Amino acid sequence: MSSDTVFVWVCVAVGWLMILGSLLVTRTRGAQDRRFLQFWHTTGLPIGTERMAATVRRRIRTSGTVVLVGALTGLLAASVILLLRPELASPPFVWLVALPATLIGASTLDLGLTVRQSRFLPSMNGTRPDRSPAVVLADYVSPGRLRAAPLLVIVAAVLAGTALWLGSVGVLDLAVFLQSAALPVLAVAGSSLEAGRFASRRILRQAQSAGTDLEQAWDDAFRAETLRSASMFQTMIAWLAVGAVGLGILNGWDAGTGTTWSTGLGSQLFTWGYLATIIWFGHSSATGYSRGRLWPNIVQPGPRQTRRPNLPSPTGSATLAACRSEP
16 A cells, blocks of 8 residues: 555544544533533624523534534545545545535535524514615625635636646646646536525525524524635635646646656645635634624514613523523
8 A cells, every 4th residue: 555545544534533523522511511602702692591592502503513414424425435446545635535525515514504494483472573674695704705715716717727728838738737636626616606605695585583683693693604614615615726726737837847846836735725714714703793794783682672782691601501401
């Protein structure tokens, strides 16, 4: 067994262990408490009632589980591909197959959950807050983060077109470029972008089963978290497309000139862009952004009223005690 094959299988195994370990940890009471308090703190929203606390806690637990199950499903698909095509076992497989499959699986299930699942039960009096004007995607995700994935896909497409032209004039080996993963990964990135747009539009059109302003504000917080995660996953895949096209160009150049640029720079194209995306999207809170756009003056639960400044919310210990009573 070659060193490349060992490296790829070690990476896949580490991915399995990390996702399975995270899945087990998220089922523990301590992890659920920490995630609940962290999410509550970042939203800055009052809890209001025991029913609200239990609903928020349940949604956080369900969303975390679904994302990890989706990631596990994607990694399973990548593992099956590796078993069926062992000749693909090389370092680029981790970036160009395993990682995109994992991200697509996590994003798809999380978006699907948001489209299908109502977060709050209808209020006792059957009323729902009216929303005017209608929300748009920029109310949940900042414009810069929304534009990142489309711009990167455009950059990858331009680079691919440039590579085809350079190959046609003999600057690089066109056959080597076409045999690389550049065009397939670019197609995956474009498809992921369009699928994400479709799902996002569905989410924005979906009626919110909330009976009070506060319930709707919490629903918006969950929407913001899901939509921003989807935008981050799309940006990562789009960057992987840029990296794949770049690596294809370097391979074609090396084949034509006898250099080894692809060996030294290939993995760097993926690593630094991936890390930069995580740091950028993790820099500020998605829920804090959406609250500032949609709910700058949230009210405590109750019938539909004119919005007024926040009222004191329950203490963290009291809320945890209340929601822990939920089965």
